[in-house]
Amino acid sequence: PPFAPAGATAPRVPISFELYPPRTPAPIEALHETIQQLAAASPRFISVTYGAGGSVGGRSLDVLRYIREQTSVEPLAHLTCVGSTYAGASRLIREFLDAGILSFLALRGDPPLDESEPFLGDLESSAQLVQLIDRAQAERAPYQERPIPGVPGAVQVTPRRKVNIAVAAYPNGHPRSTYRHQDIDALLAKQAAGATLAITQLFFHPDDYFAFVERSRRAGVTIPILPGIMPITSPARLSRVLELSGEELPAELSIALEVEPTVEGRTEIGIAHAAALVRELVDGGAPGVHLYAFNQHRTVLGVLEDAGILQASGAH
Ligand code: FAD
Numbered sequence: 001p002p003f004a005p006a007g008a009t010a011p012r013v014p015i016s017f018e019l020y021p022p023r024t025p026a027p028i029e030a031l032h033e034t035i036q037q038l039a040a041a042s043p044r045f046i047s048v049t050y051g052a053g054g055s056v057g058g059r060s061l062d063v064l065r066y067i068r069e070q071t072s073v074e075p076l077a078h079l080t081c082v083g084s085t086y087a088g089a090s091r092l093i094r095e096f097l098d099a100g101i102l103s104f105l106a107l108r109g110d111p112p113l114d115e116s117e118p119f120l121g122d123l124e125s126s127a128q129l130v131q132l133i134d135r136a137q138a139e140r141a142p143y144q145e146r147p148i149p150g151v152p153g154a155v156q157v158t159p160r161r162k163v164n165i166a167v168a169a170y171p172n173g174h175p176r177s178t179y180r181h182q183d184i185d186a187l188l189a190k191q192a193a194g195a196t197l198a199i200t201q202l203f204f205h206p207d208d209y210f211a212f213v214e215r216s217r218r219a220g221v222t223i224p225i226l227p228g229i230m231p232i233t234s235p236a237r238l239s240r241v242l243e244l245s246g247e248e249l250p251a252e253l254s255i256a257l258e259v260e261p262t263v264e265g266r267t268e269i270g271i272a273h274a275a276a277l278v279r280e281l282v283d284g285g286a287p288g289v290h291l292y293a294f295n296q297h298r299t300v301l302g303v304l305e306d307a308g309i310l311q312a313s314g315a316h
Pocket residue numbers: 048049050051052078079080105106107108109110124125126127168169170174176177178182183184186187199200201202228
């Protein structure tokens with residue numbers, strides 16, 4: 001499989017999580033604790049977002065390094081290309097490869113809103129970034145040498161692992177797309193460029209996902225399409241994600257969150273709602289579930305336990 005399982009206590013279906021690099025340098029301990037708690041659930045990978053324009057690139061790599069060195073989980077780096085020169089994007093990819101990162105989510109990213117004529121960069125789409133990552137790995141030696149501890153001068157020569165390249169998919173259309181089939185065409189182009197996995201934008205109804213998968217398969221998309229699920233535990237987060245994603249308001253969830261007076265109650269509502277979605281997706285044949293964790297482990301692990309994907313531990 002493109003993304004190998006990490007741990008011994010396997011969840012019922014493949015799971016994965018998304019984190020973001022902290023916006024300020026400190027405190028990092030809470031994020032490390034979250035990573036350890038998520039790693040204990042044996043995800044296939046933990047992905048780390050990347051700020052368009054490169055502002056938090058270094059911090060992204062710090063989090064990825066921590067996952068690589070302090071857990072047995074595969075770290076997956078989001079990379080964006082909007083606003084980058086060809087040379088700049090190639091340098092960035094090499095920096096991540098040199099740090100031992102071998103799984104990527106290749107994205108275009110969003111141009112800055114506060115500039116009237118932002119520099120969009122040399123790469124026009126994420127499919128071109130997929131090609132660039134593929135080329136960067138092809139230019140590296142096909143094997144690597146590691147010193148053998150305790151044997152001076154001796155090296156172990158091992159074949160280099162191939163990189164995994166994931167891409168984004170939009171079950172309800174990207175806000176920028178101008179015709180209905182454009183998102184499928186874009187996904188086909190990303191697959192042709194070498195992507196081996198698609199991860200979806202959040203959505204609220206299982207049918208949105210299944211209909212998109214069916215349309216994609218009919219058009220010739222063969223790579224797995226992993227549903228991205230975002231547990232929503234507050235009205236403020238709901239309006240923020242609707243604004244960013246262009247999704248339609250899920251009225252039932254919105255009303256339930258609005259009328260619930262306590263934080264605990266809203267968390268329970270968000271968990272139950274996301275768990276119901278996870279259950280329907282898995283029962284309908286989704287190849288796994290990818291959860292947007294917002295740097296908190298309790299909510300996403302709660303969703304997976306509630307959905308029967310993980311055994312309830314009560315530990316978190
Ligand atoms: P593309 O695949 O290049 O295009 C997106 C869509 O735009 C296509 O599906 C198509 O419908 C349309 N399109 C493509 N080409 C054209 C064209 N020439 N003209 C008009 N429309 C076109 N952003 C970040 O900054 N950092 C992150 O870490 C990050 N992580 C993400 C993770 C996931 C799972 C998802 C779904 C999104 C993430 N994003 C992130 C947001 C993403 O960068 C934006 O949605 C961006 O606008 C599109 O990126 P893309 O890679 O999907 O672009």
